[in-house]
Amino acid sequence: MSETRNQTSTEHYRKLENMYQGAPVNVYFKPSLTIGKGTSELKIEIREDFFHAAGATHGVVYFKAADDAAFFAANSLVKGNFVLTSTFHLTLLRPIQSGVLTAKGSVIQNATHQIIAESILVDEKGREIGRGIGNFAKSTIPLTPEIGYRL
Template sequence: MSHFKKLENMYLGANFNKEIYQSTEIRVEEEFAEIKLTIEPKYFHALGAIHGSVYFKLLDDAAFFAVNSIVKDVFVLTTNFNINLIRPANKGVITAVGRVKFKSKNLFIAESILQNEEGKEIAFGIGHFAKSKVALTEEIGYK
C-alpha cells in the first residue's frame, strides 16, 4: 500500500476523528493534502456557526498531512500554527487544502486554506512542523 494511502488510513482511523469527525474525507498527495468535512450542528458555537476549534483542526490537519506526505519514516509534529478566521460557515461541506511551502532537513512550513461549498475562503493558516522520533508504524495507525 502506498505511503499516501497509509497516511489517509491513519487520519481516518484516529480515535478523535472516528468519534467527533465521522463525516470527513481525506486525500494525500506529494506536498498536498485535502480534507472535507460535512458541517453538522454539533460543531456550532452559540451563534449557530462552526466553532473556531473546528477551523483550527482542519487547517492544522491539512498542513500536517501535506508535510508528512514527504516525511516517509517518522510522524511529524506541529510546533507552531497560526490561523485567521475570515467568515462563518454553518452548512454544506467545507474543504481544507494544505500545501508545503518550505522544507529543510528538520523544519517544514506548510499553509492551508479552508473554503466553503461556494469556493469562498473562510479561514487560512500557516504552521511549522518538525520530525518526531516516532516511527510510522502500524501501531500508530499507519497501515
C-alpha cells in the first residue's frame, strides 16, 4: 500500500486508465479514457448497435460515459483505494446518432468520506447532449495489480 501512496500522480492516472481499459465491460463499448488531477475525458465512438428502436443512441451509453468520466475524475484524487458510485443523476438533452460522444468529468467537492463529481457530454460539434452529477464514496477496496491497476 505504501508503494501506491508514494507513486507520482501521473503514475496513478496511467494505472487508473489501464485498469479501466482492462475492465470486461469495456470490450463492448471500446471507450478511451484520459485522466488528470480531478478531471477525466472519455470518448466513445457511436455505433448502430448502441441504438434503441427509434434509431438513436440508447441512454445506457450516455449513463456509462457520464458515470465513468465523473468516477475517474473522483478516483484521480484517491490514491490507494477504489471509489464507489453511491448516487448518480443524469439528464439527457439531445440525441446522438453518429460520431464520437465525449464525456468530460470534473470534481466539484472533495470531502472526507465522499467526492462530488460531474460530467458533461458533448457531440462532435461541441453541442451538450447530456449532463450528470454523482456522489462517490471512498472505499476500503485497495487498488492493486490484480484488478488491473498497473503500468
